[in-house]
Structures are given as C-alpha cells and as structure tokens.
Amino acid sequence: MEGGARTLLALTMGDPAGIGPEITTAAWRALRAGGGPAFVVPGDAALLAAHAPVRIVADVAQAAAAFTDAIPVLAVDLPGPVQPGRPDPANAPAITGSIDCAVALALAGQVGGVVTNPISKLVLKRAGFRHPGHTEYLAELCAVPGQEVMMLACPELRVVPVTIHMALRRALDSLTTAEIVRCGRTAAAALRRDFGIAAPRVAVAGLNPHAGEGGVMGDEERTIIAPALDALRADGIAVSGPWPPDTMFTPLVRARYDVALCMYHDQALIPLKTIDMAGGVNVTLGLPIIRTSPDHGTAFDIAGQGLADPSSLLAALRLADEMTRNRRAA
Structure with missing residues (x-):
C-alpha cells in the first residue's frame, strides 16, 4: 500500500478530453520528490506521455517504486486519439474502467484510497x-448503494448537503428527518475515524430565511429539522441548530462547529467555494474506502491550453493521504 513511508493512492483518468491529464501531470511534478502521497493512474499511458514521463506497471508494488521517476500507469486503453475540449462518448468504457480498477484496488487494500479526476455526467x-x-456509481461498486454522503472540505470549512443533485423544488419535497439523521450520523462517524476529531460538533442549517423566524417564514425547522436534532443528540452527537443559513458561515460562527449539515446543494457549496475554490475537496463518506476528488469539473473550455490549476487535485490527494493515515490509526 505504501512505498517507504508514502501512501499510495489510485488516481482515476477522468474524462480524457478535460483537464484531467494536465492536472495529473502537474500533481505528479509537485509530489514526486516526496512530502506527500504517491499515486498510480489506471488509464491510457499515451494521454499522459505528452506531458510527463510515464511508466506502464503491472502492479502497485511497481507503481510505488516508479513514482519518483515517472507517472505509474495501469493500462486502461482508450479507443482512439483524444482532442482536448472535445469529449467523445466512445471513451466512456475506458473512463468507467479506470474508476472500476481504482475502486477494486482500494477494496483489496492495495492502495490507501481513491482520488477521482473529473468526469462529464x-x-x-x-x-x-x-x-x-x-x-x-462508487457506492454501487462498493456494494453500499444509498449509504453515500457527500462532503466538501477545505481548511476553513466542511459542509454536507442532505439533498444533492436534484432540482431545488424537488429537493425541498425530498427533505426528510430520516435523511438529516442519516447524513448527520455518517458525517460524525467520518470526522471521528477519518479526520481524527474525537468529539465532532455538527451544526445544522435551517431551510428557510432566518431559520423560519419562529414559523413566520416556514415551519420545516420545527416539523422536519428539530426532530432530527433530537435524534442526533440521543446518539450522543454534539449537534446545534437549526442555524440561520445567512449567518452560520461567518468566521465567528464557523469556529463553533466541525461540519455544517446543509439542507440542499447550493446552501452547502456556495459558501465553501466562495471561501476556498482552489483548495476545496469533494469527499464521499459512507463508503468502505476513502474517496476524494477536486471540487471542479472537466473544464473542457480550457483543456489543452496550459491554464488548468492543479491546486484542488493536490488538496484532494493530500486529504486522501491524511484520511488514510487517520483511518489506520483509528
């Protein structure tokens, strides 16, 4: 799993027409000399060879040994040449094949965790x-469908949205006490095991302006959110709220909690990306493996132009390393 004292991670290929190849090679240059994790890429060697030295390897032991000199690649071949900025559905089997390989390595304990480059849904x-x-998809590969929880993290803030990729109107209709409790429990367990926080503090956002203003602006805080707080407290979790969403992300309030449990996607992601877009990391909780990813997309519009910023991928690799070490210690 490690080469020397370095954690070895599996870094997926992502969409080959996006910025994945550029940020992968930039991350390798930043990490190859040490001071962070190493990684192996299940992917197409030719895709990366245009940017950096590449070595096709047969297993993770060879990958760990090769990392300082070249990007180690477990071959997952693309069907044809790739044009940056022009995605092709014909590459889909290789994109998912890279994910499949990385997850299998993590489930087998051969790598410390999985870091995923951006894909286009x-x-x-x-x-x-x-x-x-x-x-x-990762939850299905790990045989835990429905147990996945999304967290976005940066040094100043961690957020967990209870409802995720759905229209806002549908998200409001889908919000339930049970889902808030499930996400709160999963987040608290992950903070203890993977982030090394012995007694995590969970702040729960309200749904309505001013957290409903005592029912004047909506009663979901009373009917849906408050019962979830009671259930989490009964589990021994230090939980507070519901907080007015317009004030809970200020620096003074952020100091009072370790994770913010938010009711819908943008309520969580807007403050985090405003605070630290470059250093934000997407983390999937509730899996038997560690998974992180950059908090940005494929950026087809700038692919191949040398403009891609690897900061978020580097943050994702370093956080996966930290989580791996914490999980082993726990």
Whole structure:
C-alpha cells in the first residue's frame, strides 16, 4: 500500500478530453520528490506521455517504486486519439474502467484510497451510464448503494448537503428527518475515524430565511429539522441548530462547529467555494474506502491550453493521504 513511508493512492483518468491529464501531470511534478502521497493512474499511458514521463506497471508494488521517476500507469486503453475540449462518448468504457480498477484496488487494500479526476455526467449518459454521478456509481461498486454522503472540505470549512443533485423544488419535497439523521450520523462517524476529531460538533442549517423566524417564514425547522436534532443528540452527537443559513458561515460562527449539515446543494457549496475554490475537496463518506476528488469539473473550455490549476487535485490527494493515515490509526 505504501512505498517507504508514502501512501499510495489510485488516481482515476477522468474524462480524457478535460483537464484531467494536465492536472495529473502537474500533481505528479509537485509530489514526486516526496512530502506527500504517491499515486498510480489506471488509464491510457499515451494521454499522459505528452506531458510527463510515464511508466506502464503491472502492479502497485511497481507503481510505488516508479513514482519518483515517472507517472505509474495501469493500462486502461482508450479507443482512439483524444482532442482536448472535445469529449467523445466512445471513451466512456475506458473512463468507467479506470474508476472500476481504482475502486477494486482500494477494496483489496492495495492502495490507501481513491482520488477521482473529473468526469462529464452528460458524456457518460450519452453512452448509457445510468447513475446520477460519480458518487452513486462508487457506492454501487462498493456494494453500499444509498449509504453515500457527500462532503466538501477545505481548511476553513466542511459542509454536507442532505439533498444533492436534484432540482431545488424537488429537493425541498425530498427533505426528510430520516435523511438529516442519516447524513448527520455518517458525517460524525467520518470526522471521528477519518479526520481524527474525537468529539465532532455538527451544526445544522435551517431551510428557510432566518431559520423560519419562529414559523413566520416556514415551519420545516420545527416539523422536519428539530426532530432530527433530537435524534442526533440521543446518539450522543454534539449537534446545534437549526442555524440561520445567512449567518452560520461567518468566521465567528464557523469556529463553533466541525461540519455544517446543509439542507440542499447550493446552501452547502456556495459558501465553501466562495471561501476556498482552489483548495476545496469533494469527499464521499459512507463508503468502505476513502474517496476524494477536486471540487471542479472537466473544464473542457480550457483543456489543452496550459491554464488548468492543479491546486484542488493536490488538496484532494493530500486529504486522501491524511484520511488514510487517520483511518489506520483509528
């Protein structure tokens, strides 16, 4: 699993027409000399060879030994040449094959965790991909469908949205006490095991302006959220709220909790990406493996132009390393 004292991670190929190849090679240059994790890429060697030295390896032991000199690649071949910025559904089997390989390595304990480069859900759907996104596909591969929880993390803030990739109107109708409790329990357990926080503090956002203002602006805080707080407290979790969403992300309030449990996607992601877009990391909780990813997409519009910023991928690799070490210690 490690080469020397370095954690070895599996880094997926992502969509080959996006910025994945560029940020992968930039991350390798930043990490190859040490001071962070190593990684192996299940992917197409030719895709990366245009940017950095590449070595095709047969197993993770060879990958760990090769990392300082070249990007180690477990071959997952693409059907043809790739044009940056022009995604092709014909590449979908290789994109998902890279994910499949990385997850299998993590489940077998051969790597410390999985870091995923960005994919295009639209491109995969055109090829018949039936999952809403990366997260749900990973949960199925890990045989825990429905147990996945999304967290976005940066040094200043961690957020967990209870409802995720759905229209806002549908998200409001889908919000339930049971889902808030499930996400709260999963987040608290992950903070203890993978983030090394012995007594995590969970702050729960309200849904309505001013957290409903005592029912004047909506009663979901009383009918849906408050019962969830009671259930989490009964589990011994230090939980507070419901907080007015317009004030809970200020620096003074952020110091009072370790994770913010939010009611819908943008309520969680807007503050985190505003605070630290470059350093934000997407983390999937509730899996038997560690999985992180950059908090941005494929960026087809700038692919191949040398403009891609590897900061979020580097943060994802380093956080996966930290989580791996915490999980082993726990």
